[in-house]
Amino acid sequence: MANIGYIQVVRHCNHFCGFCSNPTTPYTHDLESMRVLVDDLVDRGYFGVVMTGGEPTLHPELPEIVAYASERGLHVRMITNGWRLADRRFADELARAGLRLVHVSIYSVDADVEARLRGVEGSLERAFAALDNAAAAGVEVNINSVINRLNADHLDRNVRYFLKNHPQVRHFVWNNLDPSMGRAEVNQELFVPRLADFELSLHRALRLLHRAGRTFRVERVPLCYMTEFAWASTETRKIIKGEERVVHFLDDKQTVRQTAWGHIYGDGCEVCSLRPICGGLFDQGGAYDPDELHPVFIDHERVVAAVLGDASDPSFTGQTLDAWRESFAGRATPEPVPRERETMREALIPVGRITDRGRRLFAAKRRAEADKAARLGVAVERERERAADERDEQP
Numbered sequence: 001m002a003n004i005g006y007i008q009v010v011r012h013c014n015h016f017c018g019f020c021s022n023p024t025t026p027y028t029h030d031l032e033s034m035r036v037l038v039d040d041l042v043d044r045g046y047f048g049v050v051m052t053g054g055e056p057t058l059h060p061e062l063p064e065i066v067a068y069a070s071e072r073g074l075h076v077r078m079i080t081n082g083w084r085l086a087d088r089r090f091a092d093e094l095a096r097a098g099l100r101l102v103h104v105s106i107y108s109v110d111a112d113v114e115a116r117l118r119g120v121e122g123s124l125e126r127a128f129a130a131l132d133n134a135a136a137a138g139v140e141v142n143i144n145s146v147i148n149r150l151n152a153d154h155l156d157r158n159v160r161y162f163l164k165n166h167p168q169v170r171h172f173v174w175n176n177l178d179p180s181m182g183r184a185e186v187n188q189e190l191f192v193p194r195l196a197d198f199e200l201s202l203h204r205a206l207r208l209l210h211r212a213g214r215t216f217r218v219e220r221v222p223l224c225y226m227t228e229f230a231w232a233s234t235e236t237r238k239i240i241k242g243e244e245r246v247v248h249f250l251d252d253k254q255t256v257r258q259t260a261w262g263h264i265y266g267d268g269c270e271v272c273s274l275r276p277i278c279g280g281l282f283d284q285g286g287a288y289d290p291d292e293l294h295p296v297f298i299d300h301e302r303v304v305a306a307v308l309g310d311a312s313d314p315s316f317t318g319q320t321l322d323a324w325r326e327s328f329a330g331r332a333t334p335e336p337v338p339r340e341r342e343t344m345r346e347a348l349i350p351v352g353r354i355t356d357r358g359r360r361l362f363a364a365k366r367r368a369e370a371d372k373a374a375r376l377g378v379a380v381e382r383e384r385e386r387a388a389d390e391r392d393e394q395p
């Protein structure tokens with residue numbers, strides 16, 4: 001298995017997406033506190049680490065922590081909005097440090113839509129430059145895209161543009177909007193799509209990519225909305241392979257280990273042939289409608305065989321279908337579990353710390369973001385109770 005862990009290295013950002021699920025907090029990291037988390041992933045036997053945020057390139061010690069994770073044998077990846085990678089020297093520096101793969105996040109190739117979603121002008125050009133700079137520096141480049149109400153009708157147009165203008169991008173990741181946290185939670189009406197809104201354009205996009213020999217993954221989309229490409233569902237692949245995911249959140253959640261991949265199921269799911277390997281509907285904020293789910297009747301083992309036979313997957317083991325049947329029989333069908341029980345919080349390692357300086361920066365950031373939000377017509381995230389305020393007060 002190729003488990004991948006996530007470390008949120010910062011939680012502030014130079015963009016202001018109205019559906020950000022991980023907005024700013026008073027927690028901060030230094031090199032020492034990040035090293036502990038890298039060591040944790042190594043001790044767990046993980047294959048790789050994704051440096052994420054907030055916007056991870058804003059941490060002044062990012063090259064150092066990338067180098068450390070690389071020296072410790074992890075496959076080092078990063079999710080970024082690409083703004084700082086538009087500087088070729090910075091891309092080279094991260095490549096030298098050991099960055100192997102970068103996911104550049106782009107929602108739309110329509111500059112107006114992208115600016116509206118990101119809350120800043122000029123982000124698209126810089127993200128395009130990031131794609132080229134990272135590739136020129138020898139870093140593998142993927143594109144990450146959050147499916148939302150404003151891009152739902154042109155996911156295929158995005159793909160056509162990338163295939164034509166950025167052929168170095170070989171892998172695409174689509175994430176349906178997570179409506180449960182941060183600003184996404186309070187701006188659901190503005191940004192959460194109906195499943196039917198993106199079904200056709202997602203299908204066209206995946207077909208284009210498949211025909212062009214690109215690989216892709218899709219997260220938080222129920223299988224009945226991507227039946228032909230069910231093998232590309234992140235949840236389904238994890239259910240089939242029994243994989244887990246650790247996220248070191250730089251907030252009160254701290255370390256979360258996710259081992260269950262089932263979300264919400266509708267009435268029709270009972271008779272659906274894909275039910276044993278489907279993550280269902282990712283709905284933790286009441287934003288998506290279970291009535292949009294519909295049963296399908298294709299052999300789920302065809303999907304399993306496609307996943308097990310995918311030699312391009314880093315966790316490819318060559319496992320046979322018979323061996324899988326035997327191991328899967330001992331596992332439970334994914335159940336609709338509430339978020340609190342879907343994840344396992346592990347409080348062994350402190351993730352970051354809250355200092356007076358961190359608190360001051362957080363307060364300043366919140367004031368600046370309230371202005372931005374008012375300009376853009378979006379709401380700011382709810383303030384959380386800070387149970388950790390009493391914990392870990394270090395200068």
Ligand code: SF4
Binds near residue numbers: 225273274293
């Ligand atoms: S199990 Fe439910 S959500 Fe999954 S494909 Fe079937 S009907 Fe859709």
